[in-house]
Each structure stands twice: as structure tokens, then as C-alpha cells.
Amino acid sequence: METINWSDPIWELTARFAINTVANVLLMFGMFYRRYRDKELATTASMFNIFAFAVLTILSSVEFSIAAGFGLFAILALFSLRSEQISKTEISYFFGAIALAVICSVQGTGLLFVLVIVVFVLIGAWLLDHPRMLHSVSSAKLTLDNIETHVLSDTEKMRADLSERLGVEVMTFQVIELNYVNDLARINVFFRA
Numbered sequence: 001m002e003t004i005n006w007s008d009p010i011w012e013l014t015a016r017f018a019i020n021t022v023a024n025v026l027l028m029f030g031m032f033y034r035r036y037r038d039k040e041l042a043t044t045a046s047m048f049n050i051f052a053f054a055v056l057t058i059l060s061s062v063e064f065s066i067a068a069g070f071g072l073f074a075i076l077a078l079f080s081l082r083s084e085q086i087s088k089t090e091i092s093y094f095f096g097a098i099a100l101a102v103i104c105s106v107q108g109t110g111l112l113f114v115l116v117i118v119v120f121v122l123i124g125a126w127l128l129d130h131p132r133m134l135h136s137v138s139s140a141k142l143t144l145d146n147i148e149t150h151v152l153s154d155t156e157k158m159r160a161d162l163s164e165r166l167g168v169e170v171m172t173f174q175v176i177e178l179n180y181v182n183d184l185a186r187i188n189v190f191f192r193a
Contacts, residue, residue, distance in 0.1 A: 015111055016105060016114065017053065020100055020101060020103075020104035020105070021050075023100045023104070023118045024045075024100050025046070026122055027097060027100065028042045028046050028049075028093065028097055029042055029046075031122075031126055035129065041086070041093070044094075045096075045098075048094070048097060048098065049097040049098065049100060049101045050101075052101035052105075053101040053104060056105035056106065060107040060108070061107055087188075096121065100121065103117050103118060138190070138191055139189065139190045139191070140166075140189050141176070141186065141189075142162075142187045142188075142189055143185070143186050144184065145183070145184065146183050146184075147178055147179075147183055147185045148161060148185070151175060151185060158173065162187075162189055163191075166189065166191065168192065169191060170189055170190070170191045171190045171191060173188060174190075
């Protein structure tokens with residue numbers, strides 16, 4: 001019986017891809033999707049993970065300059081040009097999917113080292129975003145059918161109005177969009193039930 005030679009480039013690439021894929025599935029579908037039920041972002045980040053893994057694997061096997069590396073991360077900035085804003089948690093998970101691809105694809109690191117780092121990343125993400133960690137405050141995205149005159153000028157009054165409307169203690173809120181044409185306000189509300 002022949003043993004697998006993990007230093008063979010094909011086996012090493014297969015092992016790195018397997019570690020990356022399992023870690024990404026755990027992060028995006030085992031943690032993010034189960035907690036937030038956002039299929040679109042989970043799928044998008046997972047696909048981006050696979051694409052980034054492929055590109056970074058090629059780039060790490062050839063000589064390329066630091067400028068090329070900065071160019072690659074500049075491409076990530078295009079993600080922020082979307083018309084819809086995404087939350088900080090969504091950005092964190094999306095970056096996590098990218099980080100896993102980077103960790104797993106860069107040549108020159110041992111497979112055991114890669115596996116240990118990936119496990120650390122997954123444990124950290126699981127702990128830091130665990131529902132019991134910060135369970136006392138929840139959030140909701142609201143669309144109001146009229147723009148209150150004090151939405152920006154008197155935040156305490158607006159917070160009190162939102163608390164009364166929602167029947168919860170609004171801790172803070174964030175105005176996402178004011179549309180004076182349609183008289184709509186989009187607001188993120190952070191509240192304690």
C-alpha cells in the first residue's frame with residue numbers, strides 16, 4: 001500500500017482546498033447562516049472564498065510584487081460600491097471567508113500550521129459572535145413611511161419616539177437613508193426587549 005506524499009504539489013493543493021472549503025462551510029453556513037439566515041451573503045462570500053483561493057494559489061506559486069498584492073486588495077474595495085449597505089457583522093463574515101482563502105492558499109506554510117490557524121479563526125468567530133456573548137441587545141432594520149423632523153436634530157427625542165412605537169427600549173439607532181422624494185426613512189434600531 002502506497003502512502004500519500006503530502007509534499008507532492010497536487011496532494012498539498014487538494015489538502016489546502018479541502019481545509020479551506022470545510023472551514024468556509026463551517027463559518028458561512030454553520031455559523032453565519034444559522035444565526036442570520038442571509039442566504040445571499042452566505043452564498044456570495046462562499047463563492048468569493050473559492051475564487052480568492054484560486055487566484056491566491058496561482059499568485060503565491062509565482063513571483064509577484066507587493067504592488068500586485070495591494071492591487072488585489074483594492075479589488076476588494078469594489079465590494080463597498082454596492083448600492084445596498086451591509087452591516088458590520090456581514091462585512092466581518094465576508095472578510096472571514098476571504099481570510100480563510102488567504103490562509104489556506106499561500107504556499108510556504110505547512111499544512112499543520114494552516115490547519116491550526118484555521119481552527120483558531122473558526123473558534124474565535126464562533127465565540128465572538130455567539131448569541132450568549134451579547135444577547136441583551138438586538139437590532140432591526142426599519143423603514144418609516146414619514147421622516148420625523150427631529151430624526152437628525154434631536155436624537156434623544158427620536159430614540160424616545162422609536163421606543164414608544166416599537167414597545168421596546170431603544171438603546172440607539174442609525175439613520176441609513178433619508179428619502180425626501182418619497183418621505184421614507186431607513187433606520188437601524190438597536191434595542192433591548
